[in-house]
Amino acid sequence: MKAFRTLVKLYLDSIFRVSVMRHSKDSRERKNAVMGVVAIGLIVVTYGGMSGTTSYQMLKAGVDPTAPFLMIATMASLFALAMAFAQGGATLSSFADFDTLMGMPIPISLIVLARFFALYSVEALYCAAYLLPCGVVYTIVCSPAWWFWPVFLVALLLLPVVPVVVGSGADLLLSAAFAKSKYKKGVTSAIKMILLLGFVVFAYLFPQFSSRFIAAPEKAVSAVSRIYPPARWFAKGVTGDPLLALLFSVGSALLCALFVLILDRTFLWLHDRLTAGYHVKNYRLGALRRSGTLKALFRIERKRFFGSTAWVVNTIIGSVLIAVIGVAGAALSEKVIPFLQAVPVTGIAPIVITGMLIFCATISPTTSCAISMEGKQIWIAKTLPISAKKWLSAKLLMNLVLVGPSLLLAITLLSIAYRSMMNAVDVLGVVTMSIAAMLFSTVFGLYVNAKMPRLDWRSDTEVVKQSGAVLVMVLIGMGLAAISVLPALIFGLRWLTSAIAAAVFCLTAAVYAALMKNAEQIRGNL
Amino acid sequence: MLEIRNLVKSYGSGPRAVDGLSLSVEAGDIYGFIGHNGAGKTTTLKCISGILPFDEGEIFVDGIDIRKDPMAAKRIMRYIPDNPDLYTFLTGEGYLNFLCDIYGIDEETRRERIQKYAAAFEIESKLGDLVGSYSHGMCQKLALIGALVQQPKLLMLDEPFVGLDPKASHTLKGIMHELVESGSAIFFSTHVLEVAEKLCNKIAIIKNGKLIAAGLMDEVRGDQSLEELFLELTDK
Numbered sequence: 001m002k003a004f005r006t007l008v009k010l011y012l013d014s015i016f017r018v019s020v021m022r023h024s025k026d027s028r029e030r031k032n033a034v035m036g037v038v039a040i041g042l043i044v045v046t047y048g049g050m051s052g053t054t055s056y057q058m059l060k061a062g063v064d065p066t067a068p069f070l071m072i073a074t075m076a077s078l079f080a081l082a083m084a085f086a087q088g089g090a091t092l093s094s095f096a097d098f099d100t101l102m103g104m105p106i107p108i109s110l111i112v113l114a115r116f117f118a119l120y121s122v123e124a125l126y127c128a129a130y131l132l133p134c135g136v137v138y139t140i141v142c143s144p145a146w147w148f149w150p151v152f153l154v155a156l157l158l159l160p161v162v163p164v165v166v167g168s169g170a171d172l173l174l175s176a177a178f179a180k181s182k183y184k185k186g187v188t189s190a191i192k193m194i195l196l197l198g199f200v201v202f203a204y205l206f207p208q209f210s211s212r213f214i215a216a217p218e219k220a221v222s223a224v225s226r227i228y229p230p231a232r233w234f235a236k237g238v239t240g241d242p243l244l245a246l247l248f249s250v251g252s253a254l255l256c257a258l259f260v261l262i263l264d265r266t267f268l269w270l271h272d273r274l275t276a277g278y279h280v281k282n283y284r285l286g287a288l289r290r291s292g293t294l295k296a297l298f299r300i301e302r303k304r305f306f307g308s309t310a311w312v313v314n315t316i317i318g319s320v321l322i323a324v325i326g327v328a329g330a331a332l333s334e335k336v337i338p339f340l341q342a343v344p345v346t347g348i349a350p351i352v353i354t355g356m357l358i359f360c361a362t363i364s365p366t367t368s369c370a371i372s373m374e375g376k377q378i379w380i381a382k383t384l385p386i387s388a389k390k391w392l393s394a395k396l397l398m399n400l401v402l403v404g405p406s407l408l409l410a411i412t413l414l415s416i417a418y419r420s421m422m423n424a425v426d427v428l429g430v431v432t433m434s435i436a437a438m439l440f441s442t443v444f445g446l447y448v449n450a451k452m453p454r455l456d457w458r459s460d461t462e463v464v465k466q467s468g469a470v471l472v473m474v475l476i477g478m479g480l481a482a483i484s485v486l487p488a489l490i491f492g493l494r495w496l497t498s499a500i501a502a503a504v505f506c507l508t509a510a511v512y513a514a515l516m517k518n519a520e521q522i523r524g525n526l
Numbered sequence: 527m528l529e530i531r532n533l534v535k536s537y538g539s540g541p542r543a544v545d546g547l548s549l550s551v552e553a554g555d556i557y558g559f560i561g562h563n564g565a566g567k568t569t570t571l572k573c574i575s576g577i578l579p580f581d582e583g584e585i586f587v588d589g590i591d592i593r594k595d596p597m598a599a600k601r602i603m604r605y606i607p608d609n610p611d612l613y614t615f616l617t618g619e620g621y622l623n624f625l626c627d628i629y630g631i632d633e634e635t636r637r638e639r640i641q642k643y644a645a646a647f648e649i650e651s652k653l654g655d656l657v658g659s660y661s662h663g664m665c666q667k668l669a670l671i672g673a674l675v676q677q678p679k680l681l682m683l684d685e686p687f688v689g690l691d692p693k694a695s696h697t698l699k700g701i702m703h704e705l706v707e708s709g710s711a712i713f714f715s716t717h718v719l720e721v722a723e724k725l726c727n728k729i730a731i732i733k734n735g736k737l738i739a740a741g742l743m744d745e746v747r748g749d750q751s752l753e754e755l756f757l758e759l760t761d762k
Contacts (some may be wrong), residue, residue: 025538280617283654285644288623288636296627300613308613376611382577384628385600520596524579 003106007114008121009027011091014458015122015466016040027524034451036468043471044129046478059141067221068134069235073159074228076130080123081163082196086313087461088168089175090438091119092263093219093270097458106434109264116260119168123160133157135238143204144239152238155245158252165259172263172270179273189312197324198319293386296393298401304373305366305398311373314364318408321360326410329353333417340421346492349421350430353414354497355485357430358437361403363477363520367445368470370395371526372463378526388519392446399442406437429497433484436504440480443512450515450522480504527553527680529586534582535569536734543569544580545581551680551711551728557755558704558726558743561753562760566735567715568608571682571727574713575605606679608685608715611671614658614730618649618668619736621657625672639675646697647671662689675703681705681716683688687721699725723752733760 013019017033024030055068092115101111135152138144174191178184225232230248238246268362285465305311329336340348374381381391389394411434422430449469457463464470484504488496515522528551535544538574544566551557559574561567572578573667574585576596585592589597619640626636649666652660660668666689673681681702702712702725716722722729723743728750730740738759739746747755 025540091762279659280654283651285619285637285641285650285653288619288626288633288640290633290636291627291629293628296624300616303615303620304613377613379577379605379607379611380613383575383600383605384625385597386628387597 004114004117007106007111008118010097011115011118012121014462032468034453035452036466036471040466041470041476042475044125045128046475047126048133052137055134055137056141059074059137064221065138065142065144066232067238068138068233069131069191069239070221070224070231072130072440072449073231073234074224076127077159077163077228077231079126079130080160081167083123083126083465084164084167085171086167086192086196086310088119088171089274090310090459090461092117092168093267093274098271098275108267109260112263112267113260113441116139116164116168116256116263120160120164120256120322123164124157127160128156131159147242148238151242152519153236153247154249155238158249159230159234161252161256163234165255169259172274176270176273185309186309188365189306189309189316192313193317193320197320198314222410231433249331270296275392289504293388294394294397297390298397299387301394301398302401305402308373308460308464310461311366311369314464315366316402318360318362318364318401319410322357322410323406324404325356326406329410331412336503337418340418345489347422347426347488347494349418350426350494350497351485351489353418353483354430354433356485357407357410357414357434359477359481361407361434361438362441363474364482365393365441365445365473365477366399366402367442368449368473369463369467370398370446371449371522372457372467372469373460375455375457376465378455382523382526388523389516391523392515392519395443395446399445400438401437402441407434413437425494425498429488429491429494429501432501433497433504436501436508437480437484438441438477438502440504440508440511441473441477443508443515444476445469447511447515448476450470453526455526527551527555528588530570530574530583530715531585532554532583533564533570533573533580533582533585535573537579537689542735544573545685546750547583547732547735547737549730549737549740551713552680553709553711554706555711555713555728556706556726557711557713557730558718559713559730559732560719560722560756561715561732565732567711568684569735570732571713571715573680575603576600577605584717602678603680603682604673604676604731605682605750606666606669606684606686607675608656608664610665612657612660612665612669612672616657617655618653618657619662622653622672622675627674629676633677636675639677640671643671643674643701646701647694660666663691663694666690670698674705677705677708677710681710681712681714683712685716686714686719687716695721719752719756720728723747731756733757 009108016037020033021030021037024033051068051072055072058071059065092112135149135156139148142387171192174188175184178187181187221232230252233244233248237243237248305315335348339353345351411431415422415430419427452467452468452469452472454463454467457467484497484500487500488494528549530550531548533544533547534542536542547566559567568580573580574587574592577598578593587603589601590602592599604656605686613624616624623636623638624638631639644653646661647670649664649667649671652664657665657668666686670683670686672729679741686698690698696736699712699721706712726743728741728745731738731746743752750758
């Protein structure tokens with residue numbers, strides 16, 4: 001039991017960096033660790049606020065109490081599924097300290113159980129963030145029976161088990177299937193991205209579901225239940241059928257035990273297969289083409305980016321969504337325009353277009369972890385005769401190349417498709433604000449990462465999904481999308497978006513100047 | 527080629543990791559740098575190579591002050607750490623080509639040098655594989671090739687023989703001689719005193735951040751073996 005506790009603590013420490021906070025002599029490193037935890041806390045509060053508000057609105061409108069639990073449990077489970085799918089393999093099998101742990105007198109089953117528990121506990125935190133406010137609101141509004149809280153808490157604890165088992169199991173199988181393929185990274189990244197895209201689309205539709213529940217509760221319950229049936233068992237169980245909740249909990253626990261048992265039996269084989277490299281047969285030195293410094297640095301950034309499945313899945317989704325919004329929005333404009341015309345807001349089309357494009361373009365810039373991704377290889381960038389400005393510029397360029405083309409495509413298509421609802425000022429607002437927001441998130445992402453670097457990671461997931469800079473930029477992306485459109489929405493002044501864009505351009509220029517001025521110092525301090 | 531004057535480096539508020547160290551490495555030198563674990567060898571090498579800032583003192587590489595013009599100094603020197611973490615997402619060829627781009631080496635020269643050193647270290651057939659699939663020794667060889675293709679005026683190596691097989695160690699020693707004969711200098715740390723004794727013409731011994739002996743191997747060592755001298759000085 002002591003070994004189990006130690007192993008779980010070890011993994012959680014790599015995420016929450018408690019040891020760094022307590023023992024590091026470097027005050028900057030300590031501050032970064034604290035900021036990382038604060039950012040996680042803010043994300044948790046944001047999720048909680050969102051689910052609490054939605055639950056309150058639904059219950060106050062007289063919707064069946066099952067509905068908010070069903071909707072939020074589905075959301076939380078899909079989130080856990082996506083996260084487990086994105087990082088399950090790396091956490092459960094091909095982790096960095098595998099050799100060290102395997103050399104210790106610890107049973108494999110304990111290592112497996114500890115890794116699984118650690119992965120599960122992070123997802124359980126997010127599930128609790130989603131569902132606890134819903135439980136509190138339900139208690140206040142509906143005054144449930146005495147057994148609600150004990151049953152709810154047990155079921156809540158077991159809710160992430162199924163998605164974590166399914167997600168990480170699928171990731172392990174997928175990684176094992178393509179382990180020896182030259183295109184391993186490409187195939188796994190593409191499949192993971194498709195799943196994440198599905199999750200993002202569902203998350204986007206999330207607010208719409210609450211109004212559907214109010215308008216047509218039975219239809220909506222049936223539709224959401226089909227997405228993820230265990231969420232329905234959970235919701236029905238905690239709100240009126242404790243036996244069903246008990247069955248759900250026992251079923252989840254049994255599935256977990258079975259998964260751990262299978263993993264225990266296949267652990268060494270899986271690790272062996274997952275860490276197998278691709279080897280070129282009959283290799284001969286190819287053409288060694290010469291290129292300039294910035295191009296060479298950019299190539300390194302590109303290869304580093306596409307070499308990390310976690311990074312690709314986490315960031316390219318914004319760019320893909322922009323392209324999807326652009327193409328789908330233009331193709332379906334004839335159906336969307338009457339819907340938008342029914343909204344009694346001046347200039348609604350540019351507001352909606354700008355808001356959606358900015359949200360996708362800014363939520364996860366590659367720059368927010370571009371410095372951290374250097375990891376222990378940072379000595380190369382520090383010892384080569386490369387100016388720090390060029391080094392940082394290559395990182396900025398990477399995000400612009402990734403987001404820029406799809407953003408320009410979407411702006412062009414949507415401006416043409418919705419021209420009947422937009423005048424020249426509106427188009428100017430869409431163009432300038434979208435570009436300004438993309439530039440700002442690119443530059444500010446790098447600035448935040450420079451302030452909160454994390455180079456001591458063992459798995460890229462620690463940086464891409466859990467580092468403070470990335471989480472801060474998620475919040476800033478949301479804030480920027482709101483700031484960009486809310487004034488125009490509230491005051492109805494069509495030129496206001498362009499004015500905000502001008503301010504964002506100025507702010508971006510100031511941050512860029514600060515970044516370039518202190519470039520050598522930033523790199524030197526790493 | 528390398529002039530260090532009164533180098534002082536501390537980590538935070540801790541004791542001085544390097545305390546007033548001064549030494550000079552001339553062109554043609556193979557300069558060994560020895561000391562016990564934590565004596566300050568790696569810190570010194572990292573300060574010279576620009577990885578770590580230092581508190582006091584001056585470092586000149588071929589007359590260039592590395593604080594005033596670090597880019598010019600980095601163009602003529604190379605540093606290989608004891609455990610080189612290379613770009614695992616690149617192939618060996620990709621990594622070497624990247625370095626050649628940074629140092630502006632023309633296509634013909636880079637091809638010629640890569641072929642020469644890859645053959646010497648026997649990793650030609652592995653250059654098409656991802657660095658992530660390399661063993662520690664292969665990473666060490668690739669890092670060395672990456673430094674050698676540049677033909678640096680000053681080559682700094684931290685424990686270069688750790689992880690290398692006997693044949694590769696022998697090859698490296700030959701290449702080190704070849705490099706200094708062409709006018710470069712090598713400054714390297716090691717714990718293998720027998721290697722230092724046979725390979726180096728100059729030696730420096732560091733203890734608790736302070737230089738306790740430095741100069742020509744024969745003069746520093748006197749009638750003793752390097753091992754005897756090292757134990758005598760460091761046990762005091």
